[in-house]
Amino acid sequence: MADTGYRIVVGVDGSDAGVRALRWAVREASARGGTVHAVAVWSWQGLDALPASPQTARDAAEQLLGEAVAQVVQDAPRAVVVPRAVLGQPADALVDYARDADLLVLGSHGHGRLFHAVLGSVADQCVRTAHCPVVVVPVPQPAPTGTRGAVPV
Amino acid sequence: MTRNRIVAGIDGTGAGEQVLRWAVGEARRRGATLVVATAWAGHSDRTGPASPTRTAALAELLSSQRSQIEAACAGLPVAARPVICQEVEPGDPVTVLTRLARDADLVVVGTDRDGGLGVASVAGRLAGRLRHPGALGSRCVLVAVPVTPAAVPAAPPVPPRIAAA
Numbered sequence: 001m002a003d004t005g006y007r008i009v010v011g012v013d014g015s016d017a018g019v020r021a022l023r024w025a026v027r028e029a030s031a032r033g034g035t036v037h038a039v040a041v042w043s044w045q046g047l048d049a050l051p052a053s054p055q056t057a058r059d060a061a062e063q064l065l066g067e068a069v070a071q072v073v074q075d076a077p078r079a080v081v082v083p084r085a086v087l088g089q090p091a092d093a094l095v096d097y098a099r100d101a102d103l104l105v106l107g108s109h110g111h112g113r114l115f116h117a118v119l120g121s122v123a124d125q126c127v128r129t130a131h132c133p134v135v136v137v138p139v140p141q142p143a144p145t146g147t148r149g150a151v152p153v
Numbered sequence: 154m155t156r157n158r159i160v161a162g163i164d165g166t167g168a169g170e171q172v173l174r175w176a177v178g179e180a181r182r183r184g185a186t187l188v189v190a191t192a193w194a195g196h197s198d199r200t201g202p203a204s205p206t207r208t209a210a211l212a213e214l215l216s217s218q219r220s221q222i223e224a225a226c227a228g229l230p231v232a233a234r235p236v237i238c239q240e241v242e243p244g245d246p247v248t249v250l251t252r253l254a255r256d257a258d259l260v261v262v263g264t265d266r267d268g269g270l271g272v273a274s275v276a277g278r279l280a281g282r283l284r285h286p287g288a289l290g291s292r293c294v295l296v297a298v299p300v301t302p303a304a305v306p307a308a309p310p311v312p313p314r315i316a317a318a
Contacts (some may be wrong), residue, residue: 024294032182108280108295127264127276127297133175134264136280136295 006034009098010105011090011122013040014064017107017139022072024137025105026079036081037101040065041093061085091125098132105135156292157185158257162250162275164191165217168300172263173225175298179259180235187237189218190253192246214241247278254293263300 010025012018022038029036042061044054051057065083073079086093098104106123127134161176163169173189180187191214218239226234242249254260264276276297 103296123280127280130297130299133261133299134297136297138294 004033006032007037007101008034008103008105009037009039009094009101011041011094011107011126012038012065012068013090013107014068015107017109017137019068019071019107020139021105021107021135021137022068022081023075024135025103026072026076026081028103028105030076030079034080034102036079037097038065038069038081038083039094039097040083040085041088041090042085043087043089058085058087090122091129094122095126095130098130101132103133103135104130105137108136108139156256156258157183158188159183159185159259159261160188160190160250160253160257161261162190162192162246163218163221163263164246165214168263169218169221170224171300172261172298173221175296176261177225177229177235177237179261179296180237181233183258185235185258187235188240188253188257189222189237190240190242190249191218192249193241193243194245211241215239246275250275250279254295257293259294259296261296261298264297 006029008025008029010018010021012022022036025036025038028034040061042057044051044057051060062083062085065085069081069083073081084097086097088096094104094106104126106126108123123134123136127136159176159180161172163172176187176189179185193211193214218241222237222239240253242252244252250260250262260279262276262279276295279295280297
């Protein structure tokens with residue numbers, strides 16, 4: 001389908017929630033002709049923290065983006081997906097990147113390899129501050145096994 | 154696949170019109186049925202046998218929905234409007250919308266970007282429901298549409314961002 005200028009930004013964090021969000025976004029964009037910007041937000045805390053360098057942090061973000069995109073475009077080979085690793089705090093960076101987008105898509109929560117908080121709080125902050133409609137894609141939770149709730153990585 | 158439904162949750166504030174504008178545009182694009190839903194909370198007489206006060210309250214809610222729908226569809230020829238159903242259900246908004254969302258592809262609510270008022274908390278709590286397995290249908294997603302505060306009813310509605318595409 002021809003590009004309609006419709007622009008969907010989706011937050012990808014290396015979690016299953018991010019992949020689900022990306023899959024939803026790609027299906028939408030395929031159906032109406034549009035572009036998906038898959039965004040992984042990275043940051044670097046300094047020398048005392050992991051990852052060891054800004055470059056490592058950025059590389060990790062790009063790698064998980066590449067993996068997520070590869071996983072999803074298998075089912076939608078003609079989709080236009082632009083991967084972007086963006087420096088910043090997750091919610092702020094996503095809202096800022098999606099400033100002129102038609103939709104910002106997020107998983108309902110996640111425990112990504114990059115995020116230290118569950119995406120629940122990121123989604124919540126995005127919902128409260130975004131300039132465009134925010135789509136929250138549900139993630140079925142496995143039944144709890146003893147421990148209560150999700151433990152941040 | 155039988156579902157092609159969008160549920161839009163509105164209350165009596167001007168925010169509802171802005172939510173409906175987005176939802177109407179989206180329903181047109183998808184060829185979907187739009188279900189306009191309002192929760193009927195805080196009415197002591199909302200269950201049990203019909204009574205004149207309850208009938209009057211219901212009629213008022215339906216009429217408020219209708220005028221918001223008309224405002225959201227302003228300028229659209231009748232033939233271009235999506236199929237729109239009205240629902241007024243007893244209960245709190247999150248419970249009502251969670252129930253209706255089971256048969257929907259999208260459930261749309263407004264959020265007040267300046268924070269904290271009722272609409273935003275509905276979106277937040279609905280998003281929280283998404284974390285429970287099976288609370289919403291596996292395909293239904295939540296769409297939180299930013300709305301400007303409804304304090305000034307005379308203000309022109311925010312044009313739907315999506316319509317330009």
